[in-house]
Amino acid sequence: MKPYVPYCGDFCSVLLSNLLKKKSEGFQKEKVLPEEYEFVHQALFTDPDDQSGWFYHLWLLDQTVKVDSPLLVSSWPANGSDLVLSGDRRLGDSASSLLTSFHSDSRTFPLILYFNQAVHGVNSSTVTVDYEFNSSKDLIWEPISINNSQTAQVWVTKLNYPNVELHALKECQVEVSLGHDWGIISSSGFHYSHPSCYTFKVCQKLAETDPTEELGGEIISWRDENFCIYKTDSQESSPAVSLDQLSIKSDNDLSASEWRVAAIANEIDHFRELLSLINCKIGKLTLARLLMAHDAMMHSSGNKVAHFEEVLELYSDLMKLDPSHVRYYKEEHSLVSMQLVTSSQESLLRHCFRYEDLNCSYIGNPICLRLNNLSLSRIGSFEKLLWVRMLDLSHNDLLSIEGLEAMQLLSCLNLSSNKLGSFTALEPLRLLKSLRVLNISYNEIGAHSIDTTRYLCSSPLSHSVGNKWNLGETAIDDDIKNYWEAYFILKGLKLTQLDLLGNAIADETFKLFVIKVLPALKWLDGEKMC
Template identity: 50%
Template sequence: MHGRPRNASKPEEEAASAAKAVQLRSLQSQFMTNHHDKIYTNEAIELSTKLLEINPEAYTAWNYRKLAVEDRLARIEPDPNLVSAILDEELRVVESALRQNFKSYGAWHHRKWVLSKGHSSVGNELRLLEKFQKLDSRNFHAWNYRRFVVELTNRSEQDELHVLLSSLLAQNADGFMPNIKIPEEYDFVHSAIFTEPDDQSGWFYHLWLLDQTLNVETPLLTSSWPSHGSSIILSGAGCLSGSSSMFTTFCSESGSFPLILYFDQAVGGVSSSTVTIDSELKGNEGLVWEPIPNKNSQVSCVWVARLKYVSSDPCEYKVKIRVGNSPGIVSSRGYNFNAPYEFVFTAHVHDTVEDSQEGIVSWTDGFDIWDAKSKDLNSLVTLDRLNAEMDFKWRQEAIDSEVECFGILPDSKIGKLTLARLLMAREAMVSDDAVKGVHYEEILQLYNDLMALDSSHYQYYKDEHSKAFLHKVTSSSESLSRHLLRYRDMNNLVCLRLNNLSLSRIASVEKLLFVQMLDLSHNELHSTEGLEAMQLLSCLNLSHNRIRSFSALDSLRHVKQLKVLDVSHNHIGKHSVDTTRYLCSSPLSNSELGQDDVGKQNPGLVTKYWDAYCVLRDLNLKQLDIAGNEIAGEEFSSFVLQVVPKLVWLDGQKKLGN
């Protein structure tokens, strides 16, 4: 059991066990007499010691020793040396018993009792624990006792976690070599899969192995905005005349712009001490980094800080960002970010020379086609993993071997799904531009086949198809440029058109951080999950999708730059019961509601439209389209104008007074 062999006893071992039983019965008889008569002499206590050395599970003997200790402490002078001698003897007896059985409940509880007397060194206890945990790292008695010991110290939970993870990782490094073991496990699971293809257990294990092959334990910085070598134009609210199409123009009423870091896994510890900024931009000392979205958690893939600038002070600034030069960035699984990265960009601060435009934003006119041969895109986005120097050789070889193996498997649903996943994994590891993206057509066809073969899981395959398509779009500058435009009426905003593509999920946003205008109309989207990372987004078209409530737009609350939103012709308000509503907690439970003018004046409407209220009140919209939804009407329009006081255009009509 538990990997411990059980061997048949030898004759001499059986004889020794029988003699031990005779001795145990003799000791127990005499011990029980002492216990009943409350005899706590040195001889009686020594007898209990011998009993516990033979049988550490004798609970009555442990309880007897507690009574004996209390009796002896009550009869001696309050001499610290005498007290220490008595308690040291108890610790010695416990340690001796644990050497006989290091999973003895009674022994561990007795040791806790001794420590509760304020005795023993915590350092000694931790050293003892290390010995027992090396014997068996699964010993939950030792882990439970460790929690008790740590609580007696001033060590923080973070420090204790760091100590434990360092120890466990060291053991893992000594005992498990993934580049050797995982390929061996692939060979092992093949025999199960090809022998009995209908048995799901082998397929599930294969999927887990694929995850282990792809997952790099240490976190990596995937992308950033601004990207390395890019140039951006900063100004106050409004428009600039003659804005260059070669640069990203960022206009802000608050005089700040977002600095975005996107990691391949959720991390914590991003702060002014772990990310340093070297720039002449004033007022950015002690920069505050925030996880996006911040759902009472201090770990996230996306971290944002806002750099201040003064638009009335035109100048050119070089900004250098160093990520991870100081330790502290740690993944949610406890691994340190150990691939420091540095990137530099240029910020051109301009004064606003024209008044802010209040004209309506059109999604059909005013666009210029992106020059596919232009090198502008290279200054906007880093399409490859920033830490590409990581060694993926054994992982690539393992994936290539699996693709070759499953490519000859007879047609089956699980076989097609596994092959699609393997090909996606292969694409994720390709760094050569010449062969990047060659598998996406096959992947998309596999998911099309699966949607036709297995209608019960249609939506899952549809979502995976959408993610694969977006990976294809963002796989190279050439493919991405086919969907890019410039909106000349608003500082040549970078617009990405992904309309009429039957998309049901959003993906690859880490490669789209530079996008300012996004057209996702005429798709099959149910939510905006993922868009919270696109902090530059100022215009978003979600018309003609399958959004059922404003709760599905909750991620947009974190996009502070958003000014134009089109959610017309969706399904908002059509369904009387919509579980996505509960993604937003009711504003009626928010103590701040009493300070809100809308809540005071129209509590009934806030209750009726609370999910819309929860999302819209955090946005700074100037243009909103909601026509074509069940919820649209005079009452809701009036409510929206109260919740979003800066709104200028609603359903194509200019607000009175503007």
């Protein structure tokens, strides 16, 4: 590409941004943006190597597809689902396809809200929960944010259920509504102003045995022979609710308007024409973005037309054409792969496997989502994965696990044979309070003298976290001087099983340190603790 040359599009993007924010008369998006697309086409087709035109086109695309107001996109328990508390394994014989089970020795279960963007102001005033055993005013909402911010995409509270006699069965309905109070606000200042409501049912049936007695009693093995493909039939519950149930519809559902769909479709035609004439890297990238934007809009309107395979091929081509930016293209390729996996119930179930050791009742349904050997360098589509409790991400190319904190039910996680270079890259684990089994073997932890993720993720040295990190609270200060990152990540976890083999850091001294930090640990690198 040629060096950047100032272009009037830069001025136009600033001017139009201000006008659109103020919604000045005559400057509505549906009128202005189609005209601007025609204007920028002249620059792109005349000189495809001019960066400024592409930058302006990217800004126009962002203005076309983005929804300013925050929206609730999914939840757990899901809309219309039936939740059975405390997870008796025998319930599967008569369960419906929407039945899920959950068990907790603290007599609580989580309520998880997942928004399309980070928001603040989620509290008992802005979210009403109508539940027989709880009052909304008693609920405390927690933002799931790795930097301790009060703004987050995921918010969690806990609902109580009472102690009942053995096998006593009681069903009640939970209704969750939000948007009637404009107190939920995005980081850009837009209000949640489209009321939405969803319901799910809760019944309780106590297990005959105390699952906490079995917790960590048997080792979880990730070998292939311990898993069999999950098959559904009419008499067995699905591990995940229907993907359609995950979508939360508001009273004023913001499906894509006709002008947005038409504008994107028109751009797709233009870029197909451009690429038929020249082999243009940024043209391929733009077409990939357009196709994914079009699919998202059509999906919100109930049309599930998808271009996943074409987009994956475009990113594969870009990795070959532009090796200097291969990491970016690989991450985008991974995100599209994740969308493909979660695009339908049929596709998702192809990655669901039954863990054959049924003694692991504390997991709930022993169903594992296996996303191993997919060449993933980034994870996404978390809004479709809130139900997952056992996850296999082994044998991929992950450098970080950004976003994994959304999966608040996760009990067992396999991250072995990736490219994780430090404990800082594992920071989302701090927020997974249900995590008991973790495999991070055969990564690159301790192999790098400089932690390149430290400046991308918050750490004990950052202002947001460091002021809450009190070394005086522990008796192992000498070890922390050498392993402060590991201490910061592990100290709040209640792991019963941990695998570290194959990492440069995993010598005997470090293992002794881990044993001190994790008092509940029963298995370390496949060996039972005394």
